[in-house]
Amino acid sequence: MDSAEGDMMSENSMLTFDEALAVIHRSVSTSEPVHVALEKALGTVAAEGIHSSVDLPPADSSAMDGYAFAYMGQRKGDNLPVTGVSMAGEPFGGVVQKDQAVKIMTGGIVPQGCDAVIPFEEVEESRDSICLKADAAFGTNIRFRGEEVGKGEILVQAGTLLDSREIGMVAAGAVPQVKVIQRPRVALLTTGTELTSLGEPLSPGRIVNSNHYFLSARLRELGCDVLPLGTVPDDMKRLKSAFIEGLEADAIISTGGVSVGDRDLVKNSLSELGFDLGFWRVLMRPGKPVLFGMLEGKLVFGLPGNPAACGAAFELFVVPALRRLAGMEAGKEAVIRVAVTQPVRSRRGRDSFIWGVLKRRENSFLFTPKQRQGSGQHRSMAGANALLRVPPDLGDLSGGWEGDAFPLRQRLLGGVL
CATH class of the missing domain: 3.90.105.10 (Molybdopterin biosynthesis moea protein, domain 2)
Incomplete structure (x- = not known):
């Protein structure tokens, strides 16, 4: 990451969404080819x-099961003696004379002297000859070399x-x-003393580590290889150890511990390891407490712990970075102009991103927001296929408002819809 370009931000600075995305575009380059x-x-x-x-094909070959011969104007009712067989992988070794035919199977090399193939259905077979039941034509049913x-x-x-x-x-x-x-290899770390895995007892104050299951599945869905680093409690020493282990991958993603609470230790843990800060906290909702930078040349993303905020930051920042690693040109994120189908609640002051469902209508697109948009609610994301962007100077939107939406990708590369 090039600090000379002004990408490195002080701890108390907050970037706009566009500024933060520009930092990623300037900071991430395609992985070295192998x-x-x-x-x-x-x-x-x-x-x-x-x-x-x-x-391709490497030789003239038959496109059908039938008989090969030299075309000389043969018509329905003409007879040809059969002198051999050409099978796929076992070609006829001789030269076929002008008044002869060779039995040939699909993929068989067309023998020397032949320039037409007539299918079995268009001949009447006897022991050593065939009678044409249809007129022949030059070059029929042959796949020519190259x-x-x-x-x-x-x-x-x-x-x-x-x-x-x-x-x-x-x-x-x-x-x-x-x-x-190669496919990006991503190390995945979730933080929080309160987190448990599926199947473990949910004692008071504990919650299932759903971000791990979501992000692990999402990364694989996109085509990435995942290096699981497990769940780490709020402990500086163990966090630093996990980040060091994650350097085996192309990028490291952590969730939780990136805000300003007493147990938000991710940023300080990285700083003690020589982390090069790109940005920390962005003027957006959900997803404000998001962190990005480099550690020993590897990308590091610290995502919020709230599920919908984690998901939004992942789609809007991590996916573009992984696409760049995988070979896509920077700044090629898909944005689709949409009309909202119903009112949208939004507050001024920051870019707001609304989870919802994008549908095509003839030559346009409609966006229906999910009913619940809380940053801590999984239901914001469930069933959604796009994020609507509401600019910071706008508040609540009425139905019919037109704006930009980011469709969620099913793969890192390729189309979005």
Whole structure:
């Protein structure tokens, strides 16, 4: 992170949402590319164009089960003697004469001397010959060498997410290794003496560590690898130890402990480790107590402990950073213009982000806010697929108001709707 650009903020400074997002854009760069075996490339991004090492198909081959022959104007009723068979992987070895045919299966190499294939359904077969039941035509039912991709042609463009279909294409091009930007590996740490795991007793004052289950699932949903660091109580020594362990990953996310209470120890723990502060606290709701910076060159996000605030900060700040790590150009977050379907409660003074449901209506989009918007309520997020942004100079909104919404991504790369 470059402090010379003025990104490093004093402890008492609060940035606007746009300013905080700009810090992330300037601070995060794409991970270094690596070479991996193709079978390990799922979910990575091509760091360079991937070129075929062979013609596709590698030879003229049959698109159907039938008979191959040299086209000479044959018509319905003509007879041709059958001299052999060409199977996929077992080609016919001889040369087919002009008045002969070879039985051929789908994928079989078209024998030398042949330039047409007629399917089984259009011939009448006898022991050693066929009689055409339809007129023949030149080049029918043949996949010609290189017609899909020629040797050296590009199979996958740089910046493409390698999913199952792209991997199949690259494999067909006989490319065993590819240069990629790997999936981000994210260390996940939740803090708070009050937290328990599912299945443990809920004694007075204890709550289930729901942020861990939410963020772990969300990161995997986006295509990240997760390094779980567990739950750490409000203890400086143990927090520092957990952050050091998290340096094995590309980014560290912690939840809770980033506000100004007596047990909000995350910021001080990081400071003692040499943390380079990008920003702490942002003029937004929910999600004001959010922290971002670098520790030994690794991204660190401190998210609020309240579930809906944690979720909003994750979607608005962490997801863009992870997309950049994964190879997406900075500043390419999707924003959709929407009309709200009903009144929205909002307070002036900060950007407000409202959880809700985005739906397409012909050439426009409608946004319906969730009924409960409390920062501590999971129900704010449940079923939502977007966050509506309400500017700080506006208060309550009436139905029909038009503004910007951030759709929630299902994957780090690719489309949003």
